[in-house]
Amino acid sequence: MAECHPVGFQWVMEAKRRGATIIHIDPRFTRTSAVSDIHVPIRAGSDIAFLGALVNYIISNDCWFREYVVNYTNASALISEDFQDTEDLDGLFSGWDPEKGQYDPKSWQYRGVEVSPAAGHREMFSGEPRSERGASITAEEHDPTLTDPKCVFQIVKRHYARYTPEVVQQACGIAPDLFLKVARALCDNSGLERTSAFCYAVGWTQHTVGVQFIRTAAIVQLLLGNIGRPGGGIMALRGHSSIQGSTDIPTLYNMLPGYLPMPKASYDTDLEKYIEYNRSASGWWSEFPKYIVSLLKAWYGNNASAVNDYCYNYLPHISGDHSHMVTVAAMADGFVKGYFVLGENPAVGSMNASLQRKGLRKLEWLVVRDFAPTETAEFWRSAPEVVAGDVKPEEIATEVFFFPCAAHTEKDGSFTNTQRLLQWHHKAIEPPGDCRSELHFVYHLGKRLKELYRDSPDSKDHPIRDLAWNYREIGEIQEPDAEEVLAEINGHSLPDEKPLSAYTELNEDGSTACGCWIYCGCRKDGVNQTARRTPKDEQDWVALEWGWAWPANRRMLYNRASADPEGKPWSQRKKYVWWDPEQKKWTGYDNPDCIATRPPEYRPPEGAQGIDTLSGIDPFIMQAEGKGWLYDPSGLLDGPLPTHYEPQESVLKNPLYGQQCNPARLEWVRRDNPYHKAWGDPRYPFIATTYRVTEHHTAGGMSRWLPWLNELQPEMFVEVSPELAGLRGLENGGWATVSTIRGEIEARVLVTERLQPLVVQGQVMHQVGIPYHWSYVGRSTGDAANELTAFVADPNVSIEESKAFSVQIVAGRRASRRRAGAVGPLAAPEPGQEDGGEPSRDLPEVRTKKPATHGERSGRQQQTEEA
Amino acid sequence: MAADSSKIPAWPAWRQLANGDPVGLGASAFSPRSRALKARINEADRAVGSVCPYCGVGCGQQVYVKDGKILDIEGDYDSPISRGCLCPKGAATMQLVTGTHRVKTVLYRRPYGTRWEEIPLERALDLVARRVQKTRDDTWEDQHEKGHPLRRTLGIASLGGATLDNEENYLIKKLFSSLGVVQVENQARI
Numbered sequence A: 001m002a003e004c005h006p007v008g009f010q011w012v013m014e015a016k017r018r019g020a021t022i023i024h025i026d027p028r029f030t031r032t033s034a035v036s037d038i039h040v041p042i043r044a045g046s047d048i049a050f051l052g053a054l055v056n057y058i059i060s061n062d063c064w065f066r067e068y069v070v071n072y073t074n075a076s077a078l079i080s081e082d083f084q085d086t087e088d089l090d091g092l093f094s095g096w097d098p099e100k101g102q103y104d105p106k107s108w109q110y111r112g113v114e115v116s117p118a119a120g121h122r123e124m125f126s127g128e129p130r131s132e133r134g135a136s137i138t139a140e141e142h143d144p145t146l147t148d149p150k151c152v153f154q155i156v157k158r159h160y161a162r163y164t165p166e167v168v169q170q171a172c173g174i175a176p177d178l179f180l181k182v183a184r185a186l187c188d189n190s191g192l193e194r195t196s197a198f199c200y201a202v203g204w205t206q207h208t209v210g211v212q213f214i215r216t217a218a219i220v221q222l223l224l225g226n227i228g229r230p231g232g233g234i235m236a237l238r239g240h241s242s243i244q245g246s247t248d249i250p251t252l253y254n255m256l257p258g259y260l261p262m263p264k265a266s267y268d269t270d271l272e273k274y275i276e277y278n279r280s281a282s283g284w285w286s287e288f289p290k291y292i293v294s295l296l297k298a299w300y301g302n303n304a305s306a307v308n309d310y311c312y313n314y315l316p317h318i319s320g321d322h323s324h325m326v327t328v329a330a331m332a333d334g335f336v337k338g339y340f341v342l343g344e345n346p347a348v349g350s351m352n353a354s355l356q357r358k359g360l361r362k363l364e365w366l367v368v369r370d371f372a373p374t375e376t377a378e379f380w381r382s383a384p385e386v387v388a389g390d391v392k393p394e395e396i397a398t399e400v401f402f403f404p405c406a407a408h409t410e411k412d413g414s415f416t417n418t419q420r421l422l423q424w425h426h427k428a429i430e431p432p433g434d435c436r437s438e439l440h441f442v443y444h445l446g447k448r449l450k451e452l453y454r455d456s457p458d459s460k461d462h463p464i465r466d467l468a469w470n471y472r473e474i475g476e477i478q479e480p481d482a483e484e485v486l487a488e489i490n491g492h493s494l495p496d497e498k499p500l501s502a503y504t505e506l507n508e509d510g511s512t513a514c515g516c517w518i519y520c521g522c523r524k525d526g527v528n529q530t531a532r533r534t535p536k537d538e539q540d541w542v543a544l545e546w547g548w549a550w551p552a553n554r555r556m557l558y559n560r561a562s563a564d565p566e567g568k569p570w571s572q573r574k575k576y577v578w579w580d581p582e583q584k585k586w587t588g589y590d591n592p593d594c595i596a597t598r599p600p601e602y603r604p605p606e607g608a609q610g611i612d613t614l615s616g617i618d619p620f621i622m623q624a625e626g627k628g629w630l631y632d633p634s635g636l637l638d639g640p641l642p643t644h645y646e647p648q649e650s651v652l653k654n655p656l657y658g659q660q661c662n663p664a665r666l667e668w669v670r671r672d673n674p675y676h677k678a679w680g681d682p683r684y685p686f687i688a689t690t691y692r693v694t695e696h697h698t699a700g701g702m703s704r705w706l707p708w709l710n711e712l713q714p715e716m717f718v719e720v721s722p723e724l725a726g727l728r729g730l731e732n733g734g735w736a737t738v739s740t741i742r743g744e745i746e747a748r749v750l751v752t753e754r755l756q757p758l759v760v761q762g763q764v765m766h767q768v769g770i771p772y773h774w775s776y777v778g779r780s781t782g783d784a785a786n787e788l789t790a791f792v793a794d795p796n797v798s799i800e801e802s803k804a805f806s807v808q809i810v811a812g813r814r815a816s817r818r819r820a821g822a823v824g825p826l827a828a829p830e831p832g833q834e835d836g837g838e839p840s841r842d843l844p845e846v847r848t849k850k851p852a853t854h855g856e857r858s859g860r861q862q863q864t865e866e867a
Numbered sequence B: 001m002a003a004d005s006s007k008i009p010a011w012p013a014w015r016q017l018a019n020g021d022p023v024g025l026g027a028s029a030f031s032p033r034s035r036a037l038k039a040r041i042n043e044a045d046r047a048v049g050s051v052c053p054y055c056g057v058g059c060g061q062q063v064y065v066k067d068g069k070i071l072d073i074e075g076d077y078d079s080p081i082s083r084g085c086l087c088p089k090g091a092a093t094m095q096l097v098t099g100t101h102r103v104k105t106v107l108y109r110r111p112y113g114t115r116w117e118e119i120p121l122e123r124a125l126d127l128v129a130r131r132v133q134k135t136r137d138d139t140w141e142d143q144h145e146k147g148h149p150l151r152r153t154l155g156i157a158s159l160g161g162a163t164l165d166n167e168e169n170y171l172i173k174k175l176f177s178s179l180g181v182v183q184v185e186n187q188a189r190i
């Protein structure tokens, strides 16, 4: 955190000054470790073994926060009699279908009632109609004593019983003493008077079990009562200025603004079905219809009415996975013709860089927008395969448009930071030359397309014809007014067009329009709330008047949990929001995250519907039953409880189960994306992990062109321990070549004790640290770490595994003609032929499915994917 | 050496003694030259509130402007997030936005071309709009063979958004969804 989010880290240091214990768990010793009380070097990819052992420690030493757990989590819920755990099935849960290579989650559900998850894969279901889901939530079966062997608490206890300090040593290479020191520090600092926080950077998501890493942290925090309370929580430290915003208002394939799912082909065939499949009968998602109707009113204006389902049928439908890697694989197979790349640099930042570039070569046209042509824009003339002569520019048909972008100082707009805070940046000067904002680009592109399709009678062109696309144009460059766009996102009433002030004002009858329901209120009273900059010294520590946080300017989610079931603060020291019996409402330092007038005594009557099902004690209002989920009855594709699986390419056999890897992980079994053996591949004996340095930013588009930053961090390097250097004859400052079956890179060697060999199961394991910022253009160039990585992903979110894989490292520079999986004379052999047909890479065997026509991705399918 | 009384007070040691500032950390540290120095930002016509464009912490920035040019970009002391601090990247924002690396014209590489050509912005926008129209029309999928609606194109894809404004992401999602483009992705999945 000190390396990648330095200014955020000042608050960790502030906490340390006030007596907090700082624990840093990372394979490398970094600037963060240097100021921490405890540094725990961990084998990359073994996090669930470590966190699972914390769960075990907390339960077996009775350190859990009973009143919190009983009232605020689903610990007491009874699970289906059919459920079987990984304990029973050697690493698999019940419901595994080896033919399809996926789980049927039916047996994971609660007894007596089926619930929809608040997030994740809501299409998972085992019965229809789904509008009934959660309808009888009051009929859920519980055991408040937490002793029934089929209640969540007992299932969790049993599942983690084998995660002992000895297992931590075997899986993570961490000595039992060190583990116990961490466990004790965490438990001593949790409870009524104290809270502990987890902070992670999103490298934690870049594993085939990434979602489950974070889920394990959530289980730990719920057991300790550390969620929804000041000083607690799980903080995702994200790496871009508005990556949170681009998730809330998603430039993502599977969602519409405000976490509404994209329509799914064959299910969500009309508005009624879409609502039926996606609303929950209980909890806050029962309000779902209001949000989709208001969104459609914002997009299609007066053209959207009750008679035509508010133009619902204008929305495109997804069938299965259309995520980044699926799209690039389809591109490499020639299915994608045109590609917009807006302020991103996939030729450097995405997995298997040579496959990314193969995709770019197959396009008809490519648009890149950035400050200067990036590797993605220049792939046709300076990529490694072009320099090597394996591919000639004269043979690449792709038409490339490079548009120079405007900087944030040259446009108005808001960023949403990693804590959900929207902050407005004002335009300071005009953009130079032909540099323009993306707002300008998209708006003028849309205007042209509306013109091109203006007279088209074809029904496919109606959405574009009827799209509400009138924004005020400012100045000579005709920049659309960003604040007008923000006003549309905020929403207004109809027909009087008054700005709305809260999402609770939205309706499902077409009388409100709102571009993103969770952002409703960001322009309350017609005032740009995101531009508020009341100095910190003029307000309290919660700072409600700096920017605006979604939802409802609430700075801490689930803060109802900061008070006890009766609504009183758990302790004076950790006071945050509370029930005021005199005023008969919730109050406090922050905006309470519950129905403000609902008293703590309220209990839903039998048969209650919608938000009436939320009792006065429920803090997790987005969940169907208002409780934090220790165990996930629905929504995850790889199991209801986090389980330790090894990375796709590991040096170790799974020490816990026969099942080696996450059985539901996504693989791309293709010639240009070969894999190593699942463990112990003699060709690739070392563990590699990738990371950022303080002085550069992601794929380098905003840093490798700046002399100031290049001077601070001039060159690509790899980090190795003195022991590994000795073993491989590497010299500090000398060259090394790191390779996988996908590619090879060269870099200067940094021999440092910051990396330590780990002893795991009696074997000495070496880890190689590889920063990923560099590639072949810019003012500081070097080989790209992502030449090494593979297309392989977490099944829930399709995020790749780049933080743990196996590599070879040798002294010296690479050959000038580089080996790469996707191109060149040394391209990989056909799958299965790698080792002359050696044994399978995993248990159970990964079945190669007939490639889909679009985005070949063998082995795994999503629940909704059509046959 | 001829005594030059006007120079004596310029000796740092002498100034320290004369000012009762033995460690030299007070006013005596100034020389006439350094006393005359002014912060660059004093000249600014205005300071514009901004936010760091790099990572997700969201540190506050002040952009100092004079005559339509940026003089400097500094941390905003008022921000409850950053309290005036910027890290090396945030502190390099000035160079990011004013550096000579910035390309200011649209570049075009024709199919099989070996070099970039400059083309006017308006023309480039026209060409891209026509490419979108053609690809969309050529690759349109109206219905699944089983009869349910698809109403989309898998021939066009878009990547990026995490470095952009919320308003920009909103227009991208709104336009591309209405065109039937579903393969819209950004850094959040990487």
Ligand code: SF4
Residues within 6 Å of the ligand: A004, A005, A006, A007, A008, B052, B053, B054, B055, B056, B057, B058, B059, B082, B085, B086, B087, B088, B089, B090, B091
């Ligand atoms: S100054 Fe540094 S820590 Fe702050 S937002 Fe910018 S990059 Fe992040």
